[in-house]
Amino acid sequence: MGNQSARQLSTHRKHVVHTWNTINSHDPQLLNDAISEAWLKSAELTPTWVWALVDLPETMHATYKENAQFLNIINQVRDFLNILIKVHKCDPEMIKTLSFRLGARHRHYMNEGNDNCYWAPFAQQLPIAMSKMYMRVVTEDSKAAEKSEEEEVCESWRQFSCMLIESMKRGYEGCASEKTPLRLSITKSPMCALLGSTESNSTTTTTQPSSPITPYRRRSMFRAGGHLQRNSQDFTALR
Numbered sequence: 001m002g003n004q005s006a007r008q009l010s011t012h013r014k015h016v017v018h019t020w021n022t023i024n025s026h027d028p029q030l031l032n033d034a035i036s037e038a039w040l041k042s043a044e045l046t047p048t049w050v051w052a053l054v055d056l057p058e059t060m061h062a063t064y065k066e067n068a069q070f071l072n073i074i075n076q077v078r079d080f081l082n083i084l085i086k087v088h089k090c091d092p093e094m095i096k097t098l099s100f101r102l103g104a105r106h107r108h109y110m111n112e113g114n115d116n117c118y119w120a121p122f123a124q125q126l127p128i129a130m131s132k133m134y135m136r137v138v139t140e141d142s143k144a145a146e147k148s149e150e151e152e153v154c155e156s157w158r159q160f161s162c163m164l165i166e167s168m169k170r171g172y173e174g175c176a177s178e179k180t181p182l183r184l185s186i187t188k189s190p191m192c193a194l195l196g197s198t199e200s201n202s203t204t205t206t207t208q209p210s211s212p213i214t215p216y217r218r219r220s221m222f223r224a225g226g227h228l229q230r231n232s233q234d235f236t237a238l239r
Helices: 002-026 029-043 048-053 068-087 092-106 119-140 147-173 190-195 227-236
Strands: none
Touching: 002 029, 002 068, 002 119, 002 147, 029 068, 029 119, 068 092, 092 147, 119 147
């Protein structure tokens, strides 16, 4: 039973690496497109200030490809994911370590009330966007792909995303049970861009978002829930 579970978890890890490399080899821009789709759909489930920070209208039909600030955010998110997936091969300890540090740094980029409510829907939307993009690529490459493969890829990405977000939450909330590494292999904080921060300097202690609170939408309408816990624990077994 344990060996079977270990094989399944190992397959999840390989799926994430394989799909990332496949999409990147086909056209690196498609990674940006998938991340953009996940970002925009996630933003629809979160407070208006997320949109305002990147100066985008609150609609999926916004001309985001003409927005330099938004494109820079997506590039930073892609670069961070590339470090976890391509460089570290989805190693669970590296995912937890780098994401924990990243979450801890987010505490310095938030005003009171600007919590991490955006992260949970992003963890839900990224697997959907990446699995859809992968299926599109293999179809264009004239390779046979079944619906079951898309579901497997989506589940693998879901476990990866949940571990990433759970580790960021621990860092953000200052969880003492997670060891904070002494050194990080990247110098900027691309995931700060997920919440609209474009300044990622480790010597900066506070960045003040300038967007106003809109009266018709609560700022914290979608908080990360306990449903992330199970999948992130499963992915931890990929050691």
